[in-house]
Amino acid sequence: MTGRAGTGGHEALALPGMPEDPPPAKAPPAPKRPKHNERLPAPSRSVAKVAVDVSLPHLDRTFDYRVPVQLDESAVVGARVRVRFAGRTVDGFVLERADTSDHDGRLGWLDKVVSPEPVLSPELAALCRTVADRYAGTLADVLRLAVPPRHARVEQETPPGRPDQPAPDEAAPDEAAPPAEPAPDDEAVPDEAVPDEAVPDEAAPAGGTRDDDPGWSVYPRGPAFLDALARRQGAHAVWQALPGEDWARRLAEAARAAIGAGHGAVIVVPDRRDLDRLHAACVDVLGEHEVAALAADLGPAERYRRWLAVARGHKRLAIGTRAAAFAPVHDPGLLAIWDDGDDSHAEPRAPYPHARDVLLDRAHATGAALLVAGTTRTAEAEVLVRTRWAHPVVAERATVRARAPRVTAIGEDDRQLLRDPTARAARVPGVAFEAARQALAAHRPVLVQVPRRGYLPAVACARCREPARCRHCHGPLGIPAGTEDTPSPPTCRWCGRPDPTYRCPACASPRLRATVVGSGRTSEELGRAFPQTVVRTSGGGAPILDDVPAAPALVVATPGAEPVAEGGYGAALLLDGAALLARPELRAAEETVRRWFAAAALVRPAPDGGRVVVVAESGVPAVQALVRWDPAAHAGAELDARTELGLPPAVRMAALDGDPDALHGLLDVLHLPDTGEGEPDAEVLGPVELPPGTRLPGGDERTERAERCLVRVPRRAGRALAAALAAAVATRSARRDTDPVRVVLDPADPL
């Protein structure tokens, strides 16, 4: 009220001299704002539905703003804008223009169009929404992963309508690109998928061979897959590349099939090294002007420049590391991922999407073909095959036998039986020395794959093999780098305390042995055994080599850093397999197989003398898979084992990490999906303690006690689980229960 006595408040409204339509109560006829400050709404479609850059789970929806006439032209769908939100100015994207709003209250004005560049197409927005939902995350978080930061100068370099290369059909296919069917919620991707007529079982009508891509003809379904690409039939394939395969070229050829038919293509690889190789192949097959290589380490300007070229339709093939799964390729006909078992395909930022699953969702939404490729097959890819959502593209056994090296397994027992003096003295058994000797004699390089980096990183009891653990914090003991003459005492890798008087708690032996031996010592050992031979080291601290010449050399490499050898390696030695397989992780076997095959695939075929020696018991399935070169069978066995144990991907899981109170708070408001069909749809496992020092997102300080709960549901309930978790997280966030709980769906390693 004003200075007047309050008793007559209501009558005051009736007093003469008031404005016709006064704002309620407070009515001093204050000096009017001048007219030029007023904003008028755009004549039509004056409502903009905006995705605001606010990652609060309970605010994960669009908000409507009034478009002023001045911004009518520039506030296009997909444009970056600035709006007032909760009293602050925030960034956002226009998702839609509409005539009306569902919002009852007054709409705020769209403050500013940062740029009229339509960076967030409806297709990309829909994909991000789907990914957010699948991972129980927010759209804002996914948009930050999918759309790189703007670089204004780059945007100005080339006007949007003027591609530097003639871009045929620039306008038409863009508009013709919209998603096929909006996926009904319950029959989405392979959880519940129905088989489709993706790749015909017979070879294509044209015959078994495409003269332009003879490389794919080695695989019985290969040519049919390329034909399906050319016809945009939405083929889904799981491809196991043969040893020695020029996979990069095959992928480039697949992209050419899609692009030749007027569509786009996306290919995702694990790292920069693979990207460089793929880029060279794509330029070779398709020419420079079609290819955009997207990598996170380019720097903001170059990153945005290339991304923009894709978004504007100037480049139809986007290749890159995991974020490229979102690359705004128009009308994609092919979506491919190479080596989907590599853990760098998993995004480390919330909501932790995996590139393979992003592409899967995208294939579903757009009707594009999906190609999940690798030398080996993951259990996840096996699910696609087994549900008949995807067809396997694999070579016949005879072809495999002709291309694969000969594999010999040497177990610990074998070593002792052989009474091999070298074997007892060193980690490298005599059979391996012999294979290496032969290869070097044939003037071929020898690949020596050593796990992890460093020098004796982990140790165990020499008598009973019990892993040596810190007496203080139970972290793993390791031996820091030192010299052979003056060895350092074992030291905890978590807390850093040395323990010079270690005794095994199980058997009291003071003696220790290495369980994982780094490349340094192996290099020394082999160097001594072949004194006249050059030793090259790749990875594990040393620079990574891309390739090595066809000349005698010992090439010591860590997994993922194996150089390609010109003409192939004469032999490969895979050391310390037992230690790899013995790890407790869910993916220990799968990962070991993946590393072994990656190295062995670089070796010459058996008929040309190529040999692989793997130090591991020959009876274990992983070794069998390598000996028989049957990665698909191993994936099948792996999936069977996980089905038996109720582990992903046979089931869907969510990991919930947080301090005990926060976890309880979340579980209290979590309504787990339950269809009431007898068996329980969801199980909560745990909580278990997480290792000390586990960082939680948003946790300012190190949480004292971090625990993990696992929620397990049948695959068909995966979406419902994500929805339930998203709702629970939203409830908590609306209540300002802000203690961090990290929700990870399909965690790489739930154990």
Next chain:
DNA sequence: ATTCGGACGGCC
């Protein structure tokens, strides 16, 4: 009667 502050709801 007036001021201050913490809780809570809404955010277009």
Next chain:
DNA sequence: GCCGTCCGAATT
């Protein structure tokens, strides 16, 4: 998350 509002308790 942050702002604004509302209400109760402390303060004048």
